[in-house]
Amino acid sequence: MDEPPARQxxxxxxxxxxWLDAEQLRAWRSFSAMMVILSAELDAQMQRHxxxxxxxxxxxxxxxxxxxxxxxxxxLALASNGSLSRLSHLIKRLELRGWARRExxxxxxxxxxxxxxxxxxxxxxxxxxxxxxIVRELVIDVLTPDQLRELGHLSDLLTERIQxxxxxx
Amino acid sequence: MDEPPARQxxxxxxxxxxWLDAEQLRAWRSFSAMMVILSAELDAQMQRHxxxxxxxxxxxxxxxxxxxxxxxxxxLALASNGSLSRLSHLIKRLELRGWARRExxxxxxxxxxxxxxxxxxxxxxxxxxxxxxIVRELVIDVLTPDQLRELGHLSDLLTERIQxxxxxx
DNA sequence: TAAGATTGATACATCAATCTTA
DNA sequence: TAAGATTGATGTATCAATCTTA
Numbered sequence: 166m167d168e169p170p171a172r173q174x175x176x177x178x179x180x181x182x183x184w185l186d187a188e189q190l191r192a193w194r195s196f197s198a199m200m201v202i203l204s205a206e207l208d209a210q211m212q213r214h215x216x217x218x219x220x221x222x223x224x225x226x227x228x229x230x231x232x233x234x235x236x237x238x239x240x241l242a243l244a245s246n247g248s249l250s251r252l253s254h255l256i257k258r259l260e261l262r263g264w265a266r267r268e269x270x271x272x273x274x275x276x277x278x279x280x281x282x283x284x285x286x287x288x289x290x291x292x293x294x295x296x297x298x299i300v301r302e303l304v305i306d307v308l309t310p311d312q313l314r315e316l317g318h319l320s321d322l323l324t325e326r327i328q329x330x331x332x333x334x
Numbered sequence: 335m336d337e338p339p340a341r342q343x344x345x346x347x348x349x350x351x352x353w354l355d356a357e358q359l360r361a362w363r364s365f366s367a368m369m370v371i372l373s374a375e376l377d378a379q380m381q382r383h384x385x386x387x388x389x390x391x392x393x394x395x396x397x398x399x400x401x402x403x404x405x406x407x408x409x410l411a412l413a414s415n416g417s418l419s420r421l422s423h424l425i426k427r428l429e430l431r432g433w434a435r436r437e438x439x440x441x442x443x444x445x446x447x448x449x450x451x452x453x454x455x456x457x458x459x460x461x462x463x464x465x466x467x468i469v470r471e472l473v474i475d476v477l478t479p480d481q482l483r484e485l486g487h488l489s490d491l492l493t494e495r496i497q498x499x500x501x502x503x
Numbered sequence: 504t505a506a507g508a509t510t511g512a513t514a515c516a517t518c519a520a521t522c523t524t525a
Numbered sequence: 526t527a528a529g530a531t532t533g534a535t536g537t538a539t540c541a542a543t544c545t546t547a
Contacts, residue, residue, distance in 0.1 A: 182463035182467060183470065184466060185466060192474075192482045192483055192486030192489075193469060193474065193486075195485075195493075196486055196489045197388070198415050198493060199490075199492050199493050200369055201414075201415045202415050202493050203493065204373070206496050219366070220370070245370075246367050246371050246374075293351070294351035297353060301352065301354075303492070303495070304362065304365065305358055307492055307495060308488065308491060312488060313361045314357065315488065316361060316365055317360060317361030317362075318364075319477065319481060319484065319488070320364040320365045320367070321368075322476055322477060323472070323473060323477075324371050326472075326476060327472070
């Protein structure tokens with residue numbers, strides 16, 4: 166059960182919530198605003214300059230690092246932290262642009278491999294310098310090396326709890 | 335000019351990009367993954383439990399804190415870090431649910447005020463305990479007070495460069 | 504005319520339902 | 526039947542174009 170019992174008036178008896186104190190609230194607002202602003206800016210710059218958003222770029226980069234530039238869609242979903250459905254739609258769009266193709270997995274027809282085409286690889290190479298420039302400008306070069314390391318560490322802490330450890334059979 | 339000069343082969347002469355070193359790459363990937371995973375999880379939990387996403391919640395919270403629960407749409411856009419268009423669409427959806435209404439600004443008809451209705455305020459009050467629970471579970475209670483403060487600080491550093499300081503006339 | 508706001512077209516994410524192969 | 530993948534419907538964000546008021 167996730168819900169407290171319903172009351173006669175149709176309201177729900179909630180345990181008194183532990184509200185945030187002033188400092189927690191400040192930190193949360195800064196953090197929350199950062200996620201909105203930064204991810205919007207990353208996407209906008211990538212879209213404007215390269216016609217690809219961050220997520221698409223990551224997926225293509227993930228494919229490019231796999232043997233034969235080929236990966237099962239489900240694996241790709243795990244690697245890019247997206248849902249299977251999201252990846253299926255995304256691969257379809259990449260196919261329309263000639264950057265990827267699908268093929269059934271030879272060993273087991275239930276699986277589908279996504280393959281980065283030569284055109285897709287060329288696109289990735291072309292976009293890569295701009296991508297690193299954007300990431301540097303917005304994140305890497307804004308922080309000292311220590312701060313960047315700490316940001317990575319805090320990010321890991323925030324993700325560990327949510328992510329299923331990638332069970333790789 | 336934002337682009338280096340074109341070459342005869344139609345390619346573009348790029349200055350050699352400063353690629354990330356191993357440690358920078360690790361930090362960037364952790365951070366990037368965190369933004370994808372955490373914002374998805376925040377939205378999913380808010381949507382599932384309260385039928386409202388984080389952004390909508392923030393907008394309603396922002397309205398609720400304004401005098402008469404009323405704020406110009408443009409101000410609301412600034413306060414929530416969204417575009418004017420995004421806010422206009424969002425207010426329309428809140429109107430459909432009876433949680434907000436629009437009215438032309440009395441002093442200057444070019445402006446539009448958004449008003450949080452009593453129903454909207456009731457919805458906000460009802461959603462608030464769950465929202466703080468989610469935020470605690472996913473962020474606040476995962477970190478030590480020092481870590482949380484540092485996360486807020488780093489977040490500020492990352493957004494300062496992007497955000498226009500809110501010029502409030 | 505300019506600033507604020509709205510709109511419509513398009514793109515993408517999510518969810519639930521369905522399909523496919525073993 | 527179960528796991529992986531696909532699909533279609535719906536909701537939301539973005540962009541460019543338009544509208545409105547001063």
